[in-house]
Amino acid sequence: MNLKDISTSVPKKDHKGKVSGQLPYISDVKVENMVYGVLYRSPIAYGKIISIQLPNLPDGYEAVGAEHIPGPNYVKIIKEDQPIFANEWVNYIGEPILMLTGKDLDILYSLLNEVKVEFEEHQAIYTLDEAIKQKSVSLVLASYEFGESLENISAIEQGAHQIIEEEYDTGYQEHVYLEPQGMLAVYKDDEIVVQGSMQCLYYIKNALLSALACGDDEVRVVQSPTGGGFGGKEDYPSMMACHVAVAARAVKKSVMLVFDRSEDMLVTTKRHPAKLKYRTALDKEGNILSMYVDIFLDGGANVGLSSVVLQRALLNSAGVYKIPHFHAKGYVLKTNTVPNGAFRGFGAPQSFAGIESHIGHLSKLAKIDPLAYKRKYLVKQGDPTITKGKFRDPILVEEMIEDVLNVSEYKKKKEDFQRLNQQNQRYKKGIGTSLFLHGCGFTGSGERDHIKAKVKLVKSKDDQVSLKISNSDMGQGILTTLCKIVAKELNLPFEDILYPYPDTKEVPDSGPTVASRTTMIVGKLLERAAKKLKNQWQTGVEQEVVEHYVHREMIPWDEKTFTGDAYPAYSWGVNIVEVEVDTLTGNLKLEKVYGNYEVGKVIDERIMKGQIDGGLAQGLAYGYLEKMTSKQGRIQQKSISDYGPPTSLDIVSIESKVFDNPYADGPYGAKGAGELTLIGGAPAVQAAIEDALHTSFQQIPITPEVIIESLWMKEGEEG
């Protein structure tokens, strides 16, 4: 298939294997001399390990713990605060202490019950609110502050007509990837091969080099077909990889570690719960004079990627608005709960839910339609960002808004709903909007300083071209989209381009599969590599080309002062959501969902539609449906039905459109798309609920319990 327009959809590379069920995932794999591993996990939230007593282990069954780790006992991510096997202190319920290995899972589970660990229990901190109240420096895992000077802000506040303060809470979100986490270490005398479900091969490889204290050629990381990631397979798999590799080394056998759904839900990373505080000075007409934002993220028991998540939360703290005199400050606080980590949007969904809610509430004070109020503050091309960077490229949001207003008949619906709501005592309809953006790629100079991506194209003697990159297809479709880019550049049929599952022995480090960077950054490098290969093409000859990341200098990013261009480019979105609320039960019915997006250029229309529908479903659910709670440090929902991600009966068909706005440094103009689509869901659904009920909420998810409490319980039982 030769494509005229790159956007035209093609059958996905992995379509047949997935649809037929033939594609083997890691838990389907069996290798010679393989044993299973099961983890003994801390039953307490915070304390010191006094002693560990193992049961008598039958032949072929062994215990592996901290003493078996050749290198230092931490999972190499950013800071050295996450033990591979906790051996002194435990910091959360579920923290791994040791692994038992053996052939039979049934026997392993019963042995696990006989392990006895004695602890000296200490007072744990269970919630973000408790951590904030403690005001203890030792709980601060990361913090940043930037913006207008506080003297100026308080001078403006003194002259203001009114100061509005709001506090907003966001909850956990669980990834619910279809395939739970799984990792296998294949033992060989001279090499450990770790394979499994993952997003970031070289994160894992680096963690293994540290844990095993071994040479570069002694470990290898291979991605297995990955059934969904959403960020959940960005940081967490590094720990599992250390577990299986250390164990394989110790027992000299291949070791498989696979979680079932409940173990996965109880112990793996989640989206950071957050508290966002806004203090906004207004003039008489309700115009914004200044804004001060405080963000607190619940990091869980160790920092992991939380500092970077906080950066993105802060960078998005003013939403898509040009706010005069803006100041923001943020903290990641430690609690004795499951560590929180990467999740599609990476801090931005919390910030957008908060700022869209706050701006919506300010519009009510100003008695202006929320969308009209938001449009007054919308950033334009050439405007500075809140970190003194610049929005360089054309911004199409105004066009996108106009279009979706027409398609959705927004104004007419607003009027219709008011009339209908007066007639219907039980069911109330509402309509709400959200405006959002997503910075594409790593924050600041990350691509230049930390990632330094490198891609390779290899051509065989029979002129077959293969992509050699370290990026994972986790369902988002890069096996297909990246091959399309190379095929088009080489003018070859898409089917002829190969993209084998990456193996660190074969592929250079083209960076992790995160941050909506793959299509834009890696895709661009591949486009350039393909151009180069085309120029050098010699039929029947083995050839190899390599391309390195080249940084386009803008306003340099300075992490200390939190200034400069945080991102090279931004993708944009507008959502409109219509809901019907049952005032007797608080249940919500989505009636219509609209989305207009701008992602530069679409590489495959159907794959983009998949990102829109899936991202929006996940984002909407974050706003009203998915609810995860922790009680005394223990996650309460350990099944999909208790947690409640949306089913096909909860989501309606989504009417969406994508606007072209090619970006010079992306392949064919493409920017990031994967995270963007989630971000607008929750704020739009909140705005719609508020419109239906004429009330304000200060949290997501807005569950039926929250709605009923706000409607009825405050006025006394049975109103």
Added chain:
Amino acid sequence: MIEKITAYRFERLDETLSQLNREDCAIIAGGTDVMVLHKSRRGVPPKIPKPIVFINHLSELKQVYQHHKDLHIGACCTYSELLENPLIPFALKNAIKTIAAPAIRNRGTLGGNICNASPAGDMLPLLYVYNAKLLLRSVNGDRMVAISDFIQGPRQVQRFHNEMVTEIILPFVLGDSHVVFEKVGNRNADTIAKVSFAGFVRISKDRIDDIRFAFGAVGPTMVRSIDIEKKLIGKTIPLADADIAEIVAAFDKIIRPIDDQRSTAAYRKTVALHLLRYFLSMKQYQPN
């Protein structure tokens, strides 16, 4: 480690009952509850501590028919089969549509839902307001039990190990009745009820001849009170505000839900009473 499991699958009901008389067995109809109840961790098969008897194929348990105007439903009719059957009342079908998802409805049975006796059992509120009776059969013969006597508590039923529920009987109702069922879950499919409500009313000439309510997921078993129901017999529709308030207040005293990972006690109670009040406040009741 290979474990030996004994399982029986007889061609006829009488053979099955003979086996049950010889040996205490775990009965599997659709298996959608039993398999979950005995689930092990990953990679280990479910552990069912008794021999298993499969009954879902027995044609004697899959009949739906009317007898003396009562509706008899075979205990092993699956939800999907009942949805297709013209004899099944509309309200019951509506409740079935709220159960799990098609795959589970293809396996799960009405008899199984009753014998599982979950506090949140989806079919139970309606069966309570229909005054359903259960036909239990053993080698010693048949006996009939009211569903409210049969279900004793969560997963506790009054069944001897040599007995089986073979039929669910919905007694004939004289005249037109209005029946509603509302299930409140955290989402629209594959969900366990946080609260459910069934209401039944029969009216002649604006007067209430018969009225019944049952609440699910707000106590160890369905909450029903014939004493409270009796207070409304003979009243005219629409009900006076004071009557409605009296009934709601009476249920307020006996509904005592709990907090759990799915919802809160406060929410469950408030919503249960809302649904009751809404049912009582209707200006007219259409037969259905």
